[in-house]
Amino acid sequence: MLVILGWLLALVIAACLAVAAWPQALGLEQAPVVAQVVSMRVGVIGIALALAVVALAFVGWRRVRPFVLGVVSMLLVFALVSGGIHASRGLDDGQALDRASDDLIVLTWNTLGDEPGAEEIARVIDETGADAVMLPETTLPLGVEVAELLGARGNPFWVHTTDYSPSYGALNTTLLISAALGEYTTDLSVGGTRTLPTVVARPDDGDGPVLVSAHPVAPVPQQMRNWRADLDFVAGLCDGSDSVVMAGDFNSTLDHWWSTRTDGGDLGTCRDAASAVGAGAVGSWPTWAPPWLGAQIDHVVATPDWEPVAARVLTGLDDVGTDHRPVLVQLRYRG
Known part of the structure; x- marks a missing residue:
């Protein structure tokens, strides 16, 4: 027996x-x-x-x-x-990005309800040369304040925010777009993630990628159905019909996206930039855990017309109030 x-x-x-x-x-x-x-x-x-x-x-x-x-x-x-x-998936945490190039620099940072403050966010954008900045849990007033600080330094940005409750930071998502990329309009017709908001912005003149600041809900027990629906929604934005650059707190790793893959992509047809350049296993959450231990749930993904050049998780900002590290990616358009 x-x-x-x-x-x-x-x-x-x-x-x-x-x-x-x-x-x-x-x-x-x-x-x-x-x-x-x-x-x-x-x-x-x-x-x-x-x-x-x-x-x-x-x-x-x-x-x-x-x-x-x-x-x-x-x-x-x-x-x-x-x-x-x-x-x-890559453990290279020392990649350098070339901000002087003509490539697209994308920054994503879950700010935990505006915790780092406008000055710190603006400083990071200035120092990294980011062109598109995806900020889950950032409110419209803070987004505007960041844009005003950058504009005063000769680096103007447009601000797009979607909120499910303006007074509660977690229910806000902001997207900052450099004026150098042209004018964009938030597309409300495509729907959104269920619990936490996602911003989808399209170029007014049709020249440029669709930019998405994404925030699927976390897979806590009471939100599992919404989490799966959110992942299906963001994967659906990468259906091959548009050029898409999407970033944010996806509350998921590459493992969770397996069933959404299409035509060689990681999330729909979109590829995860960090894993494509050997940095996909560097943890972005939580900040109390070292990068080799944490989970990579903050991502920059893009359709195949964008080639990832370099990616880096910024590890020097663990004490500014949020539990997420910023993720910075350099993308090159190849059509």
């Missing part, structure tokens, strides 16, 4: 580890619990290795030794496989 129970338990452990490593094989990447586990690969790898060490404490017990060694082997294989998947 003990042997049978041992085999059954080993099979359950193996199944759980397989799902945690690659839930896409069974279409479970957006399932409750699994979605949360796969988003923090490095943390789960650490737990697996700790459990392996604990299990080895029982290896001296002869009757359970084969079971213990089997479990330790599975945990080590899981750590290697999941670690390899994570590393394959």
Whole structure:
């Protein structure tokens, strides 16, 4: 009976580890619990290795030794496989962007309800040379204040904000667009994400990409249905009919997008810029965790007519009030 129970338990452990490593094989990447586990690969790898060490404490017990060694082997294989998947997305956190080029510089930063303040946001935009700035959880008044500061320095920006409640920062999303890119109009006809707002802006003269500041809701238990619907919505914006540059807090990693992929893209036809240039595993959230440990849930994605050149998670702003790090990407138009 003990042997049978041992085999059954080993099979359950193996199944759980397989799902945690690659839930896409069974279409479970957006399932409750699994979605949360796969988003923090490095943390789960650490737990697996700790459990392996604990299990080895029982290896001296002869009757359970084969079971213990089997479990330790599975945990080590899981750590290697999941670690390899994570590393394959890129751990390069030192890439430099060329702000003097004619390329499009995109910055996204969830500001946790205006926490960094207008001066700090304007400083980061100035120093990075960003042309399109996606700011989830940033209100219209702060967006306008940032634009006024930049305009006074000879760097004017247009401000687009969508809100579900102006007084509550998390229910606001702002998009700042450099005047050098031309005039844009917010497109309300395409709909939006369900719980937290997304801004979709189209160029008035049709010359330039559709710019999107996205904010799908987090996959907390009571929001799982809305989270999945939000991911379907943003993926639908990358349907190949428009040139699209989209950035924001997606509350999801590349694993969660697996079922939305189209024509070689990561999210619809859009590709994740950071992973394309070897920086897709550098964590942007939370700021209390080092970048090698955190989750990459803040993204810049673009349709195939935009070639990612460089990407960087800005790690020097962890003490300005928000729990997200800015993500900066250089995109080159190739038509």
